[in-house]
Amino acid sequence: MTARVIDGKAYAAKLRGLIGEGVESFKSETGHVPGLAVVLVGEDPASRVYVANKAKQTVEVGMASFEYKLPADTAQDTLVALVDELNARDDVDGILVQLPLPGHLDELAVIDRIHPDKDVDGLHVVSAGRLVAGLPGHVSCTPLGCMMLIKDTLGADIGGKEAVVIGRSILVGKPVAQLLLAANCTVTMAHSRTKDLANVVRRADIVVAAVGRAEMVKADWIKPGACVIDVGINRVPSAVEGKTRLVGDVAYAECAEVADSITPVPGGVGPMTIACLLHNTLQAARMRRGMEMDKRF
Numbered sequence: 001m002t003a004r005v006i007d008g009k010a011y012a013a014k015l016r017g018l019i020g021e022g023v024e025s026f027k028s029e030t031g032h033v034p035g036l037a038v039v040l041v042g043e044d045p046a047s048r049v050y051v052a053n054k055a056k057q058t059v060e061v062g063m064a065s066f067e068y069k070l071p072a073d074t075a076q077d078t079l080v081a082l083v084d085e086l087n088a089r090d091d092v093d094g095i096l097v098q099l100p101l102p103g104h105l106d107e108l109a110v111i112d113r114i115h116p117d118k119d120v121d122g123l124h125v126v127s128a129g130r131l132v133a134g135l136p137g138h139v140s141c142t143p144l145g146c147m148m149l150i151k152d153t154l155g156a157d158i159g160g161k162e163a164v165v166i167g168r169s170i171l172v173g174k175p176v177a178q179l180l181l182a183a184n185c186t187v188t189m190a191h192s193r194t195k196d197l198a199n200v201v202r203r204a205d206i207v208v209a210a211v212g213r214a215e216m217v218k219a220d221w222i223k224p225g226a227c228v229i230d231v232g233i234n235r236v237p238s239a240v241e242g243k244t245r246l247v248g249d250v251a252y253a254e255c256a257e258v259a260d261s262i263t264p265v266p267g268g269v270g271p272m273t274i275a276c277l278l279h280n281t282l283q284a285a286r287m288r289r290g291m292e293m294d295k296r297f
Contacts, residue, residue: 003228003259006149012271015148015297016061019278022294023062026285034285035064036094036120036278037086041079041105042072047098054096057274063281066092072102079105080113087115093288094120094281117288120280122175131178136293138280143176145272146208146229147183148297153227153261154206159184164201166190166217166249167210172231176208197221209249219254228255228262231269 023034036058040051051067058065068082079097086095095118101107111119116126122140130137151158163185167173173189180187190200192211201207201221207228209217214234222228232249248265256262263269283293 003256004153004261005256006153006227006229006261006263006268008145008149008263008268009271011149011152012145012275015272015275016057016278018296019275019282020061022282022296025294026282026291027062029291030289032285032289033062033064033091034094034282035066035089035092036096036281037066037068037089037092039068039070039079039082039086039095039097041070041074041098042102044100047100051098054274054277057278058281061278063278064091074102074105076105076109079110083110083113087113087118092118093285094118094277096121096277118284120277120284122280123170128170128175131175134182136287138284139179139276140171140175141273141276141280142172142231142269143179144276144279145269146172146176146231147179148272148276149263149269150206150227150229151183158206160186161205162186162188162203163206163208164188164190164204165208165210166197166201167208167212167231169210172208172210176210180206180208207250211249213249214247215249215251217250217255219251219258222255222258224258225260226258228259229269230263230265233265233270 038051038054055065055067086092095114097110111123116124119127119138122138127137163180165173165177168189168191177187177189190197194200198221202223205226207226210231214236230248230250234247235244236247238245246266
């Protein structure tokens with residue numbers, strides 16, 4: 001039996017609809033429009049497309065979009081000054097500095113400069129600390145999207161399930177492990193150096209693959225009936241000479257024959273990232289004005 005496909009594109013569209021409703025409610029209650037500022041430094045083609053999509057979807061849900069495109073040779077002081085300016089603006093509820101930055105810039109210093117209340121990308125050390133401590137705060141967008149898909153697929157109560165997270169990055173692996181712990185799963189964090197990795201993964205009811213290795217997870221790693229969330233985005237040669245195709249960290253076709261449910265690449269976790277950024281921006285707007293979190297989500 002082939003696994004159910006977890007359609008991240010469809011879920012993200014549904015989520016954006018709920019966010020749009022939340023934005024309208026927020027406007028009615030406060031007279032304010034939630035605002036998201038996105039800063040792009042340099043001319044990286046993938047980043048430019050991503051930022052354009054963010055701006056488009058921000059406007060579509062009724063939020064204000066503020067875009068700042070800076071040249072690749074922008075000085076650290078100039079970028080930090082812009083972040084300070086955005087921190088001080090009342091019409092900006094969320095700030096995202098698109099990564100990666102050009103090599104001469106200190107990414108960690110820039111992220112650290114963003115006020116935690118406006119850190120809608122969930123990368124500030126205070127945001128990470130709030131997540132570990134179980135306090136309200138902004139969760140990194142991709143891990144949040146993973147959890148939404150898991151709970152939509154398996155049900156809201158996933159307590160007691162065994163989860164294995166492959167990958168220990170601060171962007172995905174560590175925060176998604178904390179979210180799974182908060183949902184009362186038994187969590188193992190694995191990575192490329194884990195001994196007998198296949199057997200570790202084989203125990204899991206939930207597998208989150210975020211290690212950055214094309215099709216590393218094979219069918220015989222997967223427990224029959226598991227839920228598989230593939231965060232990987234890897235470009236590999238296609239059957240057409242000179243062309244490439246996108247694959248995940250999971251060997252999709254073979255794992256789909258064993259798993260109960262699985263995300264495709266593309267079309268799985270990817271579409272959730274921007275939707276969760278908008279979710280975080282709406283919640284930031286509410287939190288900054290002393291309001292309760294929107295309960296639609």
